[in-house]
Amino acid sequence: MHETSSLSAFDAAAIVVVIAAVLSYCNHRFIRLPHVIGLTVMGAGTSVILILIDEFVPGTAISDMVEAFLTRIDFSQTLMQGMLSFLLFAGALHVDLAELRKGWFAVLLLSTLGVLISTIIVGGAFFLLTGAMGIAIPFIWCLVFGALISPTDPVSVLGILKRFAVPPALQATVAGESLFNDGVGVVVFTILLSAAVTGADFSLSEGLRLFALEAGGGILVGLASGYVAFRAMRSVDEYALEVLISLAVVMGGYAFCSNFHLAGPVAMAVAGLLIGNQGVTYAMSDVTRDYVLKFWELIDELLNSVLFLLIGLEIIVIAISPELAILGLAAIPLVLAGRAIAVGGPMILLRPLGLVGEGGYRILVWGGLRGGISIALALALPAGDIRNTLLAATFFVVLFSVLIQGATVGRMVKKIGRGGSDGSAEAAQ
Structure with a gap:
């Protein structure tokens, strides 16, 4: 010891x-x-x-x-203040901005309205479940659980999409939603956790104001840092320097957001999109492009490996009693149902626009994997019985998501690509 x-x-x-x-x-x-x-x-x-x-x-x-x-190691600090900025930037580098623009409205609805719907539904259902099991958890803390479990993990999602022939439009929608709902989920979690810890009455108007301030500020920081990096890269042709510039964007931009209470995950997703599309196309030579993309692929692979190893090892830290194990297992269908409704609600608005077909809906629901971000948010909760309860439920959901959903979503994508009414044309929507 x-x-x-x-x-x-x-x-x-x-x-x-x-x-x-x-x-x-x-x-x-x-x-x-x-x-x-x-x-x-x-x-x-x-x-x-x-x-x-x-x-x-x-x-x-x-x-x-x-x-x-x-x-x-402090899992929460390691992921939220370090790894997350690199992972989101690396993921965003490979998202096709042209395809993302076609489905921007779908991404916007799913990453904002979808997260809010999921938070409310999962939080409410979890409150009823814990009450039925005789576990006393205040409603605001159940909403905190709904917020931390709602964001999907871009590391898991993007890794799976890369291995299968997912149509570009759908891939951009799934990847874009996964990248941006992290930022939204972290902001919603922070607002709800503050209300839960202080015991102050939660104000919807104040929550929306803080949300708009943090998310909007993150977008501006991402655009500004990405544009400055783009101009700097365009003025030179030196691969080592341009790799260093991209690294400075991630570390400097995320540190700036953290100090000014802005949405760093949103900023990194925006900066990654800008550099991965405009920067790669107009500001880099072939040699530099190859070095920059391979550098970030290596960073992504390394952090990916460390992240999911730590998730597996966290079993030792979590003291799971039989009662908490039952609660964790029962939370799995609750979260899946919340995801289905949260995606289905916005799709009612998207259906007339033809942005997401039935095949796309199924991929969005089953491919909405939870991962290290949810674990990190749960570990960030203040010590106590409530933390232990929420952490155990989170761990079961994440483990099911990675092992079961992650192992089967590829077959679902293949089936949708082959099947008649759910064929590739529809999946491409």
Whole structure:
């Protein structure tokens, strides 16, 4: 325990990267699961093995050491203040802005109205579920759970879309919604958590004002930083410098947003779209384009590996009782139903415009995977029984999402691409 607590930040990072590399190699050579799913499974399996060793070999205290190690990493801070900015920027670089413009209204509705609808429906249903189970959780905290579980994870979604022949228009819609609903979800979560912690009455008008301020400010920061980077890249032809400029946009832009309470995730998605389209097309030579895109693909792959390994290892930190396990399992259909309604509501408005067909609807619902962002938000909750309850429910939903939805959404995409009325023409909408 003492040795664990004395680890430096570099030591902690080194341990995680080494474990991620070893498990990734084993998965690639022997298990051959999709990368995200394989690392989550192997991380969770490692956690279970360590727990069993502690249970049957007294005195080892391995789980305690791993728990202390994971606590030192501070999952929430690591993801929300570090990894998330890189992941969203890297994901946005590969979204086709021309296709995204065609479905901009769908992305706007799904990433704003959809998140709000999901927050309310999941929060209300979770309040009824916990009440029926005799678990006393105030309604505002149930809404906090609805907010943290509503954003879909762009890492999971984009990774799956890359492997299958998803039509460009639908891919841009799914990717765009996933990128922007993170920013919206974080803002809604922050507003609701503040009301829950302070005990102040939640004001819808004040919440909307804060939402508009943070999200709008994030968009402006993303446009400004992306444009400055675009002009700088256009004036030089030196791949190392242009990679450094893109890195400065991510780190500087996100730090600026954090200090001024603006939506950093939204800013990074906007900046990534701008540089990934205008910058790649008009400001980079072929050599620079190759270096910049490969650099960010490597960053994405590295952080992706670390992120889902940590999700699997979090089993050790979460003390899950039988009652919380039942609650977590029951929360899975609640979240799926909330997603179906949250996507279906905006689709009533989108259907006459022909923006999303039935095949697209099914991909949006089942492909709306939850991942590290939801886990990080749950870990950011203040310590106590409510945190433990919400964290356990979140973990079950995320584990189901990654292992079951992530493993089957590819087959759904293939089926929609082949099937008659759900054929590729409709899916492309």
